[in-house]
Amino acid sequence: MDIEDMSVQMVAADTAAEVAADVAAADPTNRPPKKSSQTCIPCRVRKVRCDGRRDMCQNCERLGFTCSFQDAASPNQDAESLSNFTLPRRRVRLACANCHSRKARCSGETPKCARCQAQNIECVYKPTKRSGGVSSAVQQTHQGATDSEIESVSSEPPEKRIMTSKDNQGSHHISQGHDQHNYDPNGVSASTASNLEPFTFPDEALIQRTFNNFFRHIHHVPIFSFLHRASLMQRYHAGMMDKALLLALVGVTTLLMDLGPGTREYGTRCIDECQTMVLQDLENPSTIKTQTLILIMKHRMLSRKFTTAFMLAATATRFAYALRLNYENPNLCFLARESRRRLMWALMTIDSAINGGCSDFILMPSESMHIQLPCTERNFEFDLPQVTEYLRPVPTRPFPDDVGSLALHVRLLWMRSRVLYCTKNVMGMPESELAQLPELVKVLSEELAGFNDHLPSSFKFSESNLQLRAYSPRLCVYIMIHVWWRQCYCDLYRMFLVGFKEALSQSGLSRLDPQFVSYCARQCYEHALAMSDIFKLVLALDGGLPITDLDLPGCAYQCARIVYFAYQTNQAEIGLTSNQVQELGTRCLTIAKSMDHIPAGAAIVADLEKLIAHGLSPNAPSTRAESPQTGGAKLVPQHVPARQNMMQHMPVVDENGFASMPIMSPSTHMSSPQGSSMSTPIPHPTNRPVVQHDRASSLSGTPINDFNMTKPNLPPVMPPDGIDNNNAFEGAMDGFDFNIESFGNTGLESTTWLSNDWLNNEYSQTTV
Numbered sequence: 184m185d186i187e188d189m190s191v192q193m194v195a196a197d198t199a200a201e202v203a204a205d206v207a208a209a210d211p212t213n214r215p216p217k218k219s220s221q222t223c224i225p226c227r228v229r230k231v232r233c234d235g236r237r238d239m240c241q242n243c244e245r246l247g248f249t250c251s252f253q254d255a256a257s258p259n260q261d262a263e264s265l266s267n268f269t270l271p272r273r274r275v276r277l278a279c280a281n282c283h284s285r286k287a288r289c290s291g292e293t294p295k296c297a298r299c300q301a302q303n304i305e306c307v308y309k310p311t312k313r314s315g316g317v318s319s320a321v322q323q324t325h326q327g328a329t330d331s332e333i334e335s336v337s338s339e340p341p342e343k344r345i346m347t348s349k350d351n352q353g354s355h356h357i358s359q360g361h362d363q364h365n366y367d368p369n370g371v372s373a374s375t376a377s378n379l380e381p382f383t384f385p386d387e388a389l390i391q392r393t394f395n396n397f398f399r400h401i402h403h404v405p406i407f408s409f410l411h412r413a414s415l416m417q418r419y420h421a422g423m424m425d426k427a428l429l430l431a432l433v434g435v436t437t438l439l440m441d442l443g444p445g446t447r448e449y450g451t452r453c454i455d456e457c458q459t460m461v462l463q464d465l466e467n468p469s470t471i472k473t474q475t476l477i478l479i480m481k482h483r484m485l486s487r488k489f490t491t492a493f494m495l496a497a498t499a500t501r502f503a504y505a506l507r508l509n510y511e512n513p514n515l516c517f518l519a520r521e522s523r524r525r526l527m528w529a530l531m532t533i534d535s536a537i538n539g540g541c542s543d544f545i546l547m548p549s550e551s552m553h554i555q556l557p558c559t560e561r562n563f564e565f566d567l568p569q570v571t572e573y574l575r576p577v578p579t580r581p582f583p584d585d586v587g588s589l590a591l592h593v594r595l596l597w598m599r600s601r602v603l604y605c606t607k608n609v610m611g612m613p614e615s616e617l618a619q620l621p622e623l624v625k626v627l628s629e630e631l632a633g634f635n636d637h638l639p640s641s642f643k644f645s646e647s648n649l650q651l652r653a654y655s656p657r658l659c660v661y662i663m664i665h666v667w668w669r670q671c672y673c674d675l676y677r678m679f680l681v682g683f684k685e686a687l688s689q690s691g692l693s694r695l696d697p698q699f700v701s702y703c704a705r706q707c708y709e710h711a712l713a714m715s716d717i718f719k720l721v722l723a724l725d726g727g728l729p730i731t732d733l734d735l736p737g738c739a740y741q742c743a744r745i746v747y748f749a750y751q752t753n754q755a756e757i758g759l760t761s762n763q764v765q766e767l768g769t770r771c772l773t774i775a776k777s778m779d780h781i782p783a784g785a786a787i788v789a790d791l792e793k794l795i796a797h798g799l800s801p802n803a804p805s806t807r808a809e810s811p812q813t814g815g816a817k818l819v820p821q822h823v824p825a826r827q828n829m830m831q832h833m834p835v836v837d838e839n840g841f842a843s844m845p846i847m848s849p850s851t852h853m854s855s856p857q858g859s860s861m862s863t864p865i866p867h868p869t870n871r872p873v874v875q876h877d878r879a880s881s882l883s884g885t886p887i888n889d890f891n892m893t894k895p896n897l898p899p900v901m902p903p904d905g906i907d908n909n910n911a912f913e914g915a916m917d918g919f920d921f922n923i924e925s926f927g928n929t930g931l932e933s934t935t936w937l938s939n940d941w942l943n944n945e946y947s948q949t950t951v
Contacts, residue, residue, distance in 0.1 A: 224251040280307045281422040284387060304421050382456050384426075385433050389446070393436045394419075401439055403656040404732050405592050405663070406481060406532060409474060409525035411518055411563065411911035418912055425471045430457035431478035438482055438781060439730055454482045458495075468502040470523060470915040476502065477529055484536075485733065487782045493537055493544075496530075500546040503530055510553050512914070517568040519913035524554045525563075528593045535596060540603025549574055549597055556590035560657065566909050581637040588660045591642065595634065595664060599671045602627055606678055606685070614691045621699050624675060628706075631671055649720055659729040662721060669714040670738045673745060676707035683748055708757050711745040714738065715767050718774050728777040736775040736787045743771040743791055747798035768795040 223240050225248045226233035234241050236252070243250035278289035279296050281304060290297040299306035385393070398412045418424050430453040436442065437450030458479050461472050476499035483492040503509065508523050515523075531547045538544035558569040571590060572583075574597055582591070605627060609620060641648065644665040652658040679700050680686045692700055718739060721728065728735075749757040750764045759767070772791050778784030 225249075277309055280309060281305075283309070284422070286387075305423065307422060382452060385430075385449075385453070389433065389442065390419075390429065392442050393433045396440050396442065397432055397436045400730055401436060403659050404730060405589055405660055406477070406529050406732060407435075408557075408560075408589055409477075409522055409529055411522055413564075414518060414522075414911035417910065425475070427457040427460045427475045428471055428478075430454070430460075431475045431482070434482050435478050438485055441780075451482075451486070454479055462498075465498070468505050470506060470508065470526065471912070473499055473502045473506070473508070473530070474526060477526070477533065480533055481732075484533075485781045485783050487786060489537075492533075496533060496537055496546060499530055500534065503527060504551075508554075509547075509551055511555065514914075516909040516913050518563070518566050518909045518911040519915070521558055521563050522911040525557050525589070527552065527554055528557060528589075532593070532596055535600040535603075540600060540605075540607040542604065542607070549600075556593060557587055558590075559585060559587040560589070562587075582639055582642075584639050584641075586639065586642075588642070588657055588664065591638070591664050592660050592667070595667050595671070598627075598631060598634065599667060599674065602671050602675045606674065609678060609687070610685075614688075614694055617687075617691055617694050620695065624703065627675055628672070631668065631675075635668060644717070646720055649724070653724045653726045656729075658724075658726070659731050662717070662729075663731060663734055665717055666714060666735065666738050669710045669717070670741060672710040673707055673714070673741060676703045676710070677745065679703035680707060680745070680748065680752075682752060683745075704753075705756060707745060708749045711742045711749075712757075712767075714742045715746070715770060718742075718770050722770065722773060728774070731777070733778060733783055733787070736778045736784050739771040739774040740787050740791050740794075743768050743794055743798075747794060750798070764798070765795070768798060 221235035222233040223235075223243065225243055226240060229242075231242060239250040239253055242248070277283070278287075278291070279299060281287075281299055282289035282296060287298060292300075293308075295306040394416065397407075398410075401407055402410065402412070415424075419429075434450040434454035434457070437446040437453075441447075457475055461475055461479070464472075476495055480492040480495050480499065483489070483495070503526075508527050512520060512523070527547075531549075531552065534545065534547045538546070552574055555571045555573060557563070558567075558571055561567070562569045569585070571587070574594060605623060609617070609623075635643075642661070642664070649658075649661070652661050677683055678686050679692065679695075681689060681692060681700075681704075686692070746757070746759075746764060746767055750759060750761075768791075772788065772795060775784065775788045775791050779788045
């Protein structure tokens with residue numbers, strides 16, 4: 184056989200082998216077993232990884248799908264079964280508020296996820312667009328809806344949801360924008376503060392920066408000291424932080440401090456949002472809402488929106504009185520009672536700053552405060568119960584050594600409110616009755632002197648005591664105690680500066696003893712110069728100026744006003760050269776510039792710069808307001824509020840001026856304390872008898888009488904024994920009921936409010 188035949192045979196053999204292989208492959212019995220799929224049909228449709236567990240994979244078990252692995256008769260999936268498969272619609276539950284804020288994995292179980300159940304904390308889910316808001320979600324839960332039908336429940340704290348459910352389960356809704364956590368400070372600007380753009384809730388990073396900066400740099404300001412840090416942080420980490428209070432903290436902190444680009448504008452939006460939340464829920468007052476309103480009011484005042492703060496003060500005061508916060512509650516722990524005391528004193532401080540001594544605007548008279556003064560900061564911080572005094576001091580008894588700086592600050596501002604009220608009375612009384620003014624000035628000046636004499640040695644003002652507090656959070660209140668003390672004297676004596684805006688008219692001063700007028704004017708100059716010496720020592724501190732609210736810039740402005748006025752009108756009396764006066768003005772300006780990053784502080788700086796620029800000029804504008812012409816009895820000119828008085832910047836016009844307000848008779852004053860820090864006693868005229876007023880006619884319309892206590896304070900409330908786990912927010916969400924029994928035995932009578940008797944025409948004839 185040749186080579187050609189052998190090739191033909193080999194080709195034929197290969198062809199036969201291929202044909203045999205094709206025939207064998209066509210036989211199903213000869214096919215190798217096909218490997219089963221490791222992905223079920225639902226997971227393949229959803230395009231997710233399947234664990235391949237037989238009977239039912241983990242994904243289908245978790246979502247409640249019918250797994251294709253359950254059908255043992257047809258374990259393989261072909262194209263036809265895949266195309267005919269319909270995937271049930273399931274939405275994964277969002278993480279609860281606690282897990283979301285801590286970026287922890289949430290199991291999504293209801294009513295409590297595994298993490299919240301293990302930590303024994305309240306589990307709160309956020310509402311979504313499909314949940315219909317808080318009320319609808321709560322209503323579906325009560326109707327027995329399944330977990331797949333309800334995506335979330337209320338995002339409010341438990342107390343808020345209880346409060347909401349009482350309001351017919353539908354009166355309070357949370358906007359969807361509250362639950363967005365996509366805050367981007369770089370993208371926030373003043374132009375984006377439109378109401379058309381949804382509000383974004385602050386993220387965790389901004390919240391933590393707010394807490395750290397507030398309690399490190401702002402909490403020491405007396406007006407903000409009512410918050411207890413440990414209690415607040417415990418409440419936040421437990422997911423019970425009130426949204427409005429949190430937004431108010433963000434707004435105030437971003438205004439007073441720089442937390443990053445765009446945060447100040449964003450903080451203003453937070454204040455707008457929390458103000459809306461509080462005003463939309465006026466029917467449910469609480470201590471937390473009152474705390475929120477104080478933060479909102481301070482933000483408005485710092486932003487020069489004094490009218491808003493003026494109106495919100497009435498709402499906050501009504502909340503406080505309705506909740507009986509002006510009485511001690513013996514059923515609460517020490518931290519809760521102390522937090523309420525500080526809250527009420529802060530509210531009273533705001534009220535005295537707003538009314539400026541005008542009786543028509545007083546919301547919180549001192550006789551309505553039946554609570555003790557604040558304790559020391561250390562006792563409040565570490566929950567050490569302390570029984571303190573009430574507001575009205577015992578004239579001859581020194582302050583105890585453990586007196587708190589905040590208590591001294593509150594008492595001093597109360598004394599200043601009485602000084603302002605006195606000067607308002609004087610400015611509105613007939614000139615013929617000014618003869619009793621020296622006696623009234625003597626009582627107030629000796630009381631101020633007694634305050635300083637009775638201070639403990641550690642609270643006396645000295646350079647060494649100031650240096651010891653240079654790096655202490657108590658530096659702010661220590662400075663303001665002594666600055667306010669000097670300012671009280673300036674407020675009292677400036678009405679004797681002839682030609683000054685707040686002074687009596689020339690004809691009124693001529694009715695007084697010239698020696699007395701000269702003495703008061705000299706005392707006003709001396710206290711202003713002493714205040715400037717305090718500023719000099721404060722500026723020399725290594726630690727720099729602390730945040731002090733508007734009090735310090737406002738007092739610096741008043742100090743410069745008095746000194747420049749004295750230099751213009753009575754240079755020989757003040758004894759300063761032009762260079763010394765300029766140096767003093769620059770010192771006051773440096774103090775004021777510490778708060779020029781806020782609108783109200785910038786306005787004070789602008790006015791002070793104008794004063795310095797024109798203060799030494801012989802053609803400087805007069806600070807004396809022209810006297811209006813009045814008919815009938817000759818009255819002193821209408822009083823123009825000082826710069827730091829908030830009423831001056833409100834668009835509320837009084838066309839007729841202040842009505843004549845009676846001055847209090849010196850016979851009604853409390854006995855003045857013994858001793859005085861003045862070198863010489865106040866001279867009194869002896870050639871004019873003191874005019875005694877008829878109390879029935881002069882004092883019958885006086886709404887406040889700080890010189891004669893009308894009703895005694897209640898006895899001190901001793902801290903209860905055996906209370907553990909104290910928290911400053913205990914009872915903070917307790918609402919108001921007209922059937923409440925007040926701790927001061929002054930509960931409200933609910934019959935009139937809860938009946939329709941007041942609508943009947945015969946109501947006025949019923950026996951009260």
